[in-house]
Amino acid sequence: MIDSNSPEFVEALARGLSVLEAFDAKDPEMTLAELSRKVGMSIATVRRNVLTLEALGFIRRHNKHFLLAPRILTLGSAYLNAFNVEEAVTPELHRITALFGDAANMAVLDGTNVLYIAHLSESRGVRRNASLGVTYPAYATSMGRVLMAALAEAEMDRFFEAYTPVKLTDYTVTDESELREILVETRAKGYSITVDQLDYGITALAVPVKDNTGRVVCAINSSGYTPRLTPEELVEQRLPELRLAANRLSQLFSRFPALVHSLAPANPATR
Helix, strand or coil: CCCCCCHHHHHHHHHHHHHHHHCCCCCCEECHHHHHHHHCCCHHHHHHHHHHHHHHCCEEEECCEEEECHHHHHHHHHHHHHCCHHHHHHHHHHHHHHHHCCEEEEEEEECCEEEEEEEEECCCCCCCCCCCCCEEEHHHCHHHHHHHHCCCHHHHHHHHHHCCCCCCCCCCCCCHHHHHHHHHHHHHHCCEEEECCCCCCEEEEEEEEECCCCCEEEEEEEEEEHHHCCHHHHHHHHHHHHHHHHHHHHHHHHHCHHHHHHHCCCCHHHC
């Protein structure tokens, strides 16, 4: 019988997930050697994981290349269905995009990244686009900074020990001291604005969403094209509506306790 709590099982599962996560727009299909280099595992280890994932239907092969199979979508849809994400979240995001156009998103903190769990967009441009399951460096996003600002001091220290800052644009703030000052200001104001931090042309405003105990469990934002928006306009026009949406979501979450438990930050003792 397999012990799901054993270090060996956890390590094997982590290796399998690493293989799945290696596929992206840049590398939609790879050979075993390419996968090995990308995930930092031996070819023999990658082969074992790929063969298992292929048997489960999550990976397919084309000649000597491997690629994700459509069945991988069941993993994401299972989460959305299990926790009623569509019913709980999208009405408010629809309202925000109907009011202002552009895009509205919801995200949670996932390690040193933000993970998008809901996304609505009026249109798609040439800049970076959010979509379900996409992750971006938390320090370079409005939602990431809101979520980082809600961390306890010890958790924030762990975040900065783990993060690897990269200047994604000329304006991206990567200095730890400067970021910590920004987070203090974010916590005091209750919102975050980023301009051209993640990519050129992206301006975004984010607010936290809390559960009924006041704990921040996720964040929502409204973003648009930098040349058409100023931070002052965001605060004046969109902040009241975003805060209204966050309050409504907090109230709605009482109907979806499993979703709140899923979104809430993990207990550091169990990580």
